[in-house]
Amino acid sequence: AQRVTQPEKLLSVFKGAPVELKCNYSYSGSPELFWYVQYSRQRLQLLLRHISRESIKGFTADLNKGETSFHLKKPFAQEEDSAMYYCALAGFNKFYFGSGTKLNVKP
């Protein structure tokens, strides 16, 4: 069965500290994985996708098939990074969202 797990509901860090939001998945085929972000009072939007291997707003995520993980990382968190982050897995024309992690970056 397809499943996305985000073990942390809330992650609080200080500005300038490194941040890692965890995501693990289970999927029977080759997964396509994404991170979506929802800032306060804004719509859900794509942050990055694993196939493009890009860095957006300083965030990166590497797909580790051995550990079935797709953790989101940023070396120096900023206050404007405070938001809700969802890991998502795409397959069979569906997106499966994880339960989300609220990132709170304190000044």
Add this chain to the structure above:
Amino acid sequence: DTEVTQTPKHLVMGMTNKKSLKCEQHMGHRAMYWYKQKAKKPPELMFVYSYEKLSINESVPSRFSPECPNSSLLNLHLHALQPEDSALYLCASSQVGTANTGELFFGEGSRLTVL
């Protein structure tokens, strides 16, 4: 235009009412989606339309009736809802066949309250 527009933003209805949620996009996307999001929960897929045909129904109760009248519009007709149906209803669109690798564009949602 890279937006998905949803109306109304807020809707309050009684359990005997009939109402509709509307969604519109002009990005040429031929896949459109309805998601339901409860407070502090992730979006849950309800329906997927591909080329204006219903391709996925995630066992949604029949009191929710989707409709895709053309490639730009997606409706969700509501009838005899229950208070537990109160939630944020999100519409999204994408290119067909690229849901696995592409991007979902979300609307801001319609916040529904059932009394």
